[in-house]
Amino acid sequence: GAEAIHPGYGFLAENAGFADACDAAGLRFIGPAASSIRDMGDKHRARTIALAAGVPVAPGSDKLKGDEIDKIEAAAQQIGFPLLLKAAAGGGGIGLRPVEAPADLLSSVEATSRMAERAFGDGSVYLERLIRVARHIEVQVFGFGDGDAVHLFDRECSLQRRYQKILEEARAPEVNESSRVEMARTAVALASTSKYRGAGTVEFLYDDE
Incomplete structure (x- = not known):
């Protein structure tokens, strides 16, 4: 029988639960450890690890829930406009949205949070300076x-x-x-x-x- 699984590329290769399931079944997951997938798949956690490694990062926020309006507005003011709004989980450009001015912030957060919840099961967002x-x-x-x-x-x-x-x-x-x-x-x-x-x-x- 099979001794290992290669997940290809895309969402399955970035699914920590699938990597855990392979390990539990005694199959070698050809790819990163589940812990690494979780760390790198969460933008705030990945940012923390990058800073510890001395990697330069753009100014950004903590991981925020879509309904934490006061914290989101405070983070946006600290970072400055224009800024980039991202889904905190996942990748592939899903939920990525530039925000040009404060008046656009809340509607953009609502849209990104909703999209992130559908795509990744996590509606948290992350703000970063737009370059x-x-x-x-x-x-x-x-x-x-x-x-x-x-x-x-x-x-x-x-x-x-x-x-x-x-x-x-x-x-x-x-x-x-x-x-x-x-x-x-x-x-x-x-x-x-x-x-x-x-x-x-x-x-x-x-x-x-």
Whole structure:
């Protein structure tokens, strides 16, 4: 019989419950540990781990419930407008919404929270400073689950439609070499700090400044 399961890519590969079920059934889940999936799938938890690893992050909020209006408004004022509203759980650009002004905040929170609840079973939201002009560059990492990790270089992923990548180019062109080295270093630091196992991607927003 089968001894291992490879989940492919997409939501099943990011499902900690499925990884737990494989372990409980005595099957090897070919991918990250369930704890890593939970850590990296929660944006606030991932942010905390990234900061501990020395990875630069954009100013952002705590994880907030969609009905915590006072806390959401206070966080928005602290971060400043325009800002980016995200579902705290999940990924794939689901629930990602720019908010240009305070008057747009509450309706945007309601829409994002509702969408996140449907998609991920968690309506919590997260606020982050909007960086208008930046490239999307990713660094591929591979971790061994024991704190050791390597990087497999970078790629340009800026050509997107509705926050979904259309084309990737490796290596990313026109990147300052010192920045390229630093992105690789911090990507490996994040994978090492989280004791990540398997292949993963660390995403960066990059501008010429």
